[in-house]
Structure formats: C-alpha cells, structure tokens
Amino acid sequence: MAALFNTVPRHEPRLMLAEPMLSMRGISKSFGEVKAVIDVDVTVYPGEVLGIVGESGSGKSTLLRMMNLEDTPEAGSYHLSLPDQEERNLFTLDRFERRMLRARHIGIVYQNPHLGLLMGHTSSGNVAERLLIAGNRNFADLRSRARESLQASEFPLERIDARPRELSGGMQQRVQLAKAIALEPAVLLLDEPTTGLDVSVQALVLDTLKRLQQERAITMVLVSHDLGVIRTMADRVMVMRRGRVVEQGLADQIFQDPQHEYTQQLVHAKL
Amino acid sequence: MTLKDLTKPWAAFNYGFLDESAKRELRRKMLKAVAVPGYQVPYASREVPMARGWGTGGLQATLTLLKPTSVVKVIDQGADDSVNAVSIRKFFARVGGAVETEDTQKATIIQSRHRIPEEKLREDQILVLQVPDPEPLRAVQPDMSIAREMHGDADYGQLWLVLYEQLVKSGRIIQGSSYPSMVNGRYVISPSPIPRWDVKKLHQADHLTILSAGREKRIYAVPPYTNVEPLVFDDVPYRVEDHQDKTCYRSNVTGFFMNELPQDDGSSRHELSDSHFGVKQIRRNEGEAVEIAKTWYNNGRMD
Ligand SMILES: Nc1ncnc2c1ncn2[C@@H]1O[C@H](COP(=O)(O)OP(=O)(O)OP(=O)(O)O)[C@@H](O)[C@H]1O
Ligand SMILES: [Mg+2]
Numbered sequence: 001m002a003a004l005f006n007t008v009p010r011h012e013p014r015l016m017l018a019e020p021m022l023s024m025r026g027i028s029k030s031f032g033e034v035k036a037v038i039d040v041d042v043t044v045y046p047g048e049v050l051g052i053v054g055e056s057g058s059g060k061s062t063l064l065r066m067m068n069l070e071d072t073p074e075a076g077s078y079h080l081s082l083p084d085q086e087e088r089n090l091f092t093l094d095r096f097e098r099r100m101l102r103a104r105h106i107g108i109v110y111q112n113p114h115l116g117l118l119m120g121h122t123s124s125g126n127v128a129e130r131l132l133i134a135g136n137r138n139f140a141d142l143r144s145r146a147r148e149s150l151q152a153s154e155f156p157l158e159r160i161d162a163r164p165r166e167l168s169g170g171m172q173q174r175v176q177l178a179k180a181i182a183l184e185p186a187v188l189l190l191d192e193p194t195t196g197l198d199v200s201v202q203a204l205v206l207d208t209l210k211r212l213q214q215e216r217a218i219t220m221v222l223v224s225h226d227l228g229v230i231r232t233m234a235d236r237v238m239v240m241r242r243g244r245v246v247e248q249g250l251a252d253q254i255f256q257d258p259q260h261e262y263t264q265q266l267v268h269a270k271l
Numbered sequence: 272m273t274l275k276d277l278t279k280p281w282a283a284f285n286y287g288f289l290d291e292s293a294k295r296e297l298r299r300k301m302l303k304a305v306a307v308p309g310y311q312v313p314y315a316s317r318e319v320p321m322a323r324g325w326g327t328g329g330l331q332a333t334l335t336l337l338k339p340t341s342v343v344k345v346i347d348q349g350a351d352d353s354v355n356a357v358s359i360r361k362f363f364a365r366v367g368g369a370v371e372t373e374d375t376q377k378a379t380i381i382q383s384r385h386r387i388p389e390e391k392l393r394e395d396q397i398l399v400l401q402v403p404d405p406e407p408l409r410a411v412q413p414d415m416s417i418a419r420e421m422h423g424d425a426d427y428g429q430l431w432l433v434l435y436e437q438l439v440k441s442g443r444i445i446q447g448s449s450y451p452s453m454v455n456g457r458y459v460i461s462p463s464p465i466p467r468w469d470v471k472k473l474h475q476a477d478h479l480t481i482l483s484a485g486r487e488k489r490i491y492a493v494p495p496y497t498n499v500e501p502l503v504f505d506d507v508p509y510r511v512e513d514h515q516d517k518t519c520y521r522s523n524v525t526g527f528f529m530n531e532l533p534q535d536d537g538s539s540r541h542e543l544s545d546s547h548f549g550v551k552q553i554r555r556n557e558g559e560a561v562e563i564a565k566t567w568y569n570n571g572r573m574d
Contacts (some may be wrong), residue, residue: 099424118429125436132435133428139438139504161439 019081021046021219022067022187027076029062036062037073038243044187046081047217051234051251053227053266058240060223064191067221068108069098080105080186103133107180111192113172116179117164123175124150124160130182145182153178154208170201174208181212190222194229206232227266231255239263287334288366293317297335297490301481304492309454311405311422311489319485320362327485329382329401330359336380336397336481337367344371344378349386349530349544373547376564385448387469389527389545390564392478394495400463402484405491407451407461427459427502434502444507452501454493459502468511468528472567473499515571517541522552526571 022044029037037059044050052060065071066078069090077089082105093101110116117126127146136142150160155174164172173193180188193209194202210233212218222233230237231251238248239260247260258264285291293315300314319327319334333343343363347356351373359382363369372378375388384401392398408418411429421427430451437445448464452473462470463482473480473493480493493499503509518525520532520540527548529541543549548563555561567573 096424099426118432121429121432122436122439124439125432128435129428129432132431133426137431137503137505139435139507141506142435142504143439 018046020044020079021048021081022221023079024063024067025077027063027066027073027078029059029066029071029073035243037066040076040240040243040245042067042221042238044219044221046219048236049213049220049222049234051230051237052221052223052240053225053230053237054240055225057242059243060225060240061191063240064108064189064221064223067187067189068106069093069102082186100134103130104183105186106189107183107185107187108189109173109176109180109191109193111195113164113169113176116176117172119165120163122161122163123155123167123171123178126164126175127179127182130179134183146178149178149182150175152181152212154204168201169197170205173197173205177205177208177212181216181218184216186219188218188220190220192224192226193222195224195226202229209233227255239266284366286367287337288319288362289317289331289334293331294335297331300490301332301335301492304481304490305479305494307458308494308497309458309460309491311458311460311491313488314490316485316488321359323486324403325355326359326382326384326401328483328487328490329384329399329485330362331485332399332481332483332490333363333380333382334367336399337363337369339368340379341367341369342372342377342379343369344373344375344381344547346381346383346386346388346545348384349528350546352546373550375545375547376562383465385464385466386528386544387465387472387567389543389548389566389568391567392476394477396478398478398480400465400480400482402461402463402482402489403486404449405461405482405484405487405489407449407459422458425457427453430459430502434504438504438507444503444510447512450501452499454499455497456500458491460491460493462499466512466528467501467509468514468568470499470501471509471511471573475499511573514541519543519549519552522549522556524549524552526568527566 020043024042027037027040040063054060066073072091078091080090124146127149128142131142131145147160151157153174155171155178164175194205213220224230234251237251237254239246241262247263255267258267297314300312304312317331319330321327321330343360345356345360347353350356360371364371375390378396380397380399382399406418407430408421411433412418412421434444448466449461450467450470451459452462452470454460462473475496477495479495483490501509514529515526517529519542521542524543528544530544532540532542534540551561551563
C-alpha cells in the first residue's frame with residue numbers, strides 16, 4: 001500500500017459551508033440482543049468523501065444499508081438534499097418511493113459483487129437496468145449511456161456484453177461502480193469496495209474512484225477497515241466502535257493527532 | 272312432508288359440472304380480476320375430467336360462466352376441429368346444455384389457447400384464454416413469492432433487461448408468443464401463448480378477456496376498454512409476425528395470421544390459422560351470402 005500513497009496526490013480539505021448533502025440524526029438499530037448502531041449522527045457535505053473505519057462488527061455496513069434505504073432503524077431520521085425531498089425523513093417513505101429514490105439518487109458498491117449485480121446478465125445490461133428502472137425506454141440511449149458509464153469506470157469496453165460471472169473481481173467492481181454512477185447519484189455508498197482484490201488491482205480501482213471523485217465531485221461515503229484505503233480517499237473520517245462513533249474529524253487530524261484511545265491504537269497499529 | 276320432498280332429486284353431476292361453491296369462488300375471483308386488471312388472483316383449481324396443463328384453467332372459467340343459453344366456441348391452435356377443441360366443446364354441451372358453434376360471431380363464450388379470432392369480438396362476448404404459465408417474471412425470477420413481491424412493487428426492470436439483451440445479442444426481439452404486456456399501466460401479464468399478432472387485439476377491446484391457469488391456480492383479466500401495451504422501447508417498434516403479405520392457398524385471402532405448410536420441394540404454402548374464418552371466406556368465394564364481421568386487421572395492418 002505504501003507505494004499507493006505516493007502516487008495519489010493529497011488534496012486540501014474542503015471548506016464545509018454548504019448545506020449537508022446527507023444527514024442522519026440519532027440512528028439506532030438492533031438485531032435482537034445485538035445493538036449494531038447506537039445513536040449515530042452522520043453529516044456529509046456535497047462533493048466530500050466521508051470515510052468510516054472500525055473493527056469488524058462495529059456497525060459500518062448496517063449504517064450504510066440504512067443510508068441505502070435497505071433497512072430502517074428503530075430511531076433516527078435521514079435527509080438527503082434532493083430537490084423534491086428536502087423536508088422528508090426518508091425513513092417515512094413507503095416501499096415503492098424508497099425503491100424509486102434508491103434507483104434514481106443513491107449508488108452503492110458492495111464488497112460482494114453478488115449483492116450488487118445480476119451475475120447472469122450482461123455487464124452493460126446491469127448498468128442499463130438501473131436506467132430502465134428509472135424509466136428510460138430508449139434502446140439507443142440506454143446502450144450509449146451504459147457504455148459511457150462503464151467507460152468512466154475504466155471498464156474494458158470490448159467486454160461490455162460479457163456476464164459479470166465471467167469477469168475478474170476488479171472488473172466486477174467496475175461494473176458495480178458503473179451501475180452506481182449511471183444516474184449521477186446524490187451520494188455514492190461504498191462498502192469495502194476493494195477488499196478482497198489483489199493489492200495491485202485494488203490500487204487501480206482506487207485510482208478510478210479517486211479520479212471520478214475529482215472529475216465529478218461525487219459525494220461519497222466509504223466504509224473500510226483498511227486505514228490505507230481511507231487515508232487515500234477520505235476528506236473526513238468517522239471512527240466506529242461497537243455501534244458508536246468514538247471520534248470524527250478531518251482525515252489529517254485523525255491520522256496525525258488521534259484523540260480517542262481506540263483511534264490511537266488503530267492508527268499506530270497501521271503505521 | 273317426507274325427507275325425500277326436501278331433498279333435491281338425484282343427478283349425476285351439478286349443472287356446469289363444478290359444484291356451486293366452486294363456481295361461486297371462481298366468480299368472486301373473476302370479479303376481483305376484473306377490478307384489478309392484470310393482477311393474478313389465486314384460486315382453488317378444481318379437478319375436472321382432463322389433465323392439468325391441457326386447459327383445465329380455461330375449462331373451469333368457462334364452466335363457471337356457462338348458462339343454458341350460452342353459445343360456445345373452442346379453438347385449439349386456431350382450429351375448431353382438432354380433437355382437443357371438439358371434445359372440450361362437447362363437454363360444455365353435455366354438462367351445461369350449451370349450444371356448440373364454430374362461428375366467432377355467434378359465440379357468447381370463446382375458449383382458446385393459441386389464438387384470438389380474426390373477427391372483432393363484441394361487448395357481449397367473453398374470451399377465455401387457457402394459460403399454461405401465467406408468470407411473466409418466471410424467466411428472471413424462479414422464486415414465485417419474490418416474483419409476487421416484484422409485481423407488488425411494479426419492479427419490471429429485469430423484464431426490460433431481457434428485451435435489452437435480446438436486442439444487443441440478436442439485433443431484434445426474439446420473444447414470440449406470450450409477449451409480456453403492461454395492463455392498465457400497472458401489472459405486466461403474460462398474455463398466454465398467443466402470437467404477437469394477437470396481443471394487439473387485447474388493447475382497448477370491446478370484449479372481456481379472462482385468462483386462467485389451472486395448474487398454476489391463477490386467474491387474471493383484461494376488462495373491456497383497457498390499455499394493453501406490449502413492453503417496447505421507444506426507438507424499436509413492436510413488430511407482429513410477418514404475415515401481412517401472405518395469402519391463404521385455400522381461401523385466397525391475404526393479410527391475416529397464417530399457418531405455414533412446408534412442401535416437399537422445400538417451399539411453403541400458407542393457410543389461414545383461424546380455421547372457421549377461412550371456411551367463411553371460402554363459402555363467400557363460392558357465392559354464398561356469408562356474414563363476416565369486421566376484422567381487427569385490414570390488409571395486414573391494425574390501426
Ligand atoms: N441481518 C442481521 N441480523 C443479525 N445481526 C446482524 C445483522 N446484520 C448485522 N448484524 C450484527 O450487527 C453488528 C454490526 O454488523 P455490521 O455488518 O454492520 O458490522 P461491520 O462494521 O460492517 O463489520 P465488518 O467489518 O465485518 O463488515 C454485528 O454484531 C452483526 O453480527
Ligand atoms: Mg461490513
């Protein structure tokens with residue numbers, strides 16, 4: 001990973017004057033006895049990358065699933081800065097509204113491509129499906145937009161009609177990414193997008209993510225237990241432990257001057 | 272008064288073969304199907320003296336609709352005279368006292384599997400389609416309980432995806448019969464194994480269509496004057512089978528759905544698939560004053 005840090009330019013943290021793009025307040029979620037997420041607030045500003053780190057089982061994926069409206073918490077509210085939804089707590093949307101909102105405004109990349117892709121359909125088809133759900137009914141347009149989106153994800157264009165199950169792990173992640181950005185989402189959620197890939201492939205996928213983020217100023221929430229990945233990508237970092245946020249701040253602060261004991265352990269173990 | 276006076280006289284079977292409670296259930300389910308066009312209503316499919324998968328769904332629907340003044344036409348592959356069609360029609364006559372007919376215009380109930388007649392149906396007629404597989408989502412979702420949720424959510428992206436991939440792969444849409452179609456802007460149905468040619472006849476029709484699958488125990492309906500839109504892309508028009516220019520070698524009629532008859536020399540001849548429509552055309556050619564109703568297609572086109 002060390003080589004990677006040198007090749008990717010660090011950029012200055014953005015000023016956070018704008019209205020938040022995403023805001024969650026007082027989120028709690030349990031599974032039976034297990035309190036997976038406890039009273040968590042999240043704020044993400046437009047064009048910013050929020051990194052979420054934490055050990056296994058700390059509630060990162062659970063939180064992300066709620067951001068993707070796949071799951072509803074016991075308590076808490078969720079707002080996205082969308083033209084027609086500004087006032088609405090998105091957890092009050094009905095099933096159909098959720099599905100439409102998710103298709104149009106939220107992109108997600110899972111660690112496990114089986115969760116994000118229809119493995120038996122073509123790669124371009126996987127991207128096109130997103131556009132079809134949103135109501136696009138023009139074949140030529142679907143075709144060219146799927147192609148553009150795959151190209152932006154640096155997916156090899158000669159393989160756009162191959163099925164994900166015939167592709168490498170890195171390429172599968174690029175299909176997920178193409179699908180996620182096809183409709184210019186308000187927020188792009190990434191749950192361990194490069195975990196499980198070879199280190200060299202991981203670096204290439206991160207490069208793509210970085211480039212997309214800089215070109216399009218996509219608002220991202222990136223979950224990883226790999227501090228190297230977070231350090232490469234994130235403007236701000238949130239550290240989770242046992243369902244709670246124990247520390248958050250600008251990436252540089254967190255990495256250079258961690259305050260919480262747990263964060264100190266994490267950072268020192270890594271460096 | 273004796274017990275005998277209070278008891279109904281013995282009969283070998285109930286009118287219309289099905290018992291009254293079975294018919295009552297089916298009537299209710301049909302009303303529900305009409306109220307929610309295109310929605311597949313589950314029903315308790317009964318035993319009828321025919322193997323499941325041979326049109327038992329259509330049979331039960333027709334038996335329920337039957338009354339002594341009914342005039343029934345049964346079509347199998349477009350023909351009235353196949354063994355299957357004849358025996359089903361005779362069954363209706365025997366258990367319901369229905370009048371048998373081959374003439375589309377005279378029928379009050381038309382039961383069919385593969386075709387919709389070429390002559391336009393009227394408001395006072397009911398078309399019953401026998402459906403082998405009612406689930407348009409089966410190809411993309413083998414789990415039927417998930418498929419039902421997808422209908423609930425109007426989640427039809429994957430059906431469109433199948434069409435998208437056919438176009439990518441073959442440059443055209445391959446789906447022939449059972450072409451998935453949106454009913455009343457809400458539910459996608461499989462319109463039974465009728466050809467693409469016939470799907471257009473369901474759109475804003477004057478008649479009621481009941482679609483019934485006996486093995487799968489699902490009944491659904493296209494009420495009169497309801498939109499039925501095959502799933503098509505804006506820039507790839509819906510195409511019916513290329514039968515516009517084909518001429519029937521028996522009746523000399525052009526512009527209807529044909530059966531292709533391969534010849535020994537490798538060529539092929541065509542005959543009208545709607546057999547009784549062909550019979551009427553021939554009789555008219557021979558100078559008989561035969562009444563033929565308006566047809567959905569004219570000169571091979573429907574507008
Ligand atoms: N569907 C579920 N049913 C029951 N328990 C669950 C469920 N999903 C998550 N949990 C529990 O909630 C807690 C948080 O899980 P979560 O997957 O959010 O952790 P994570 O931070 O993403 O961990 P990892 O780094 O291993 O992916 C864990 O104790 C987990 O076992
Ligand atoms: Mg996780």
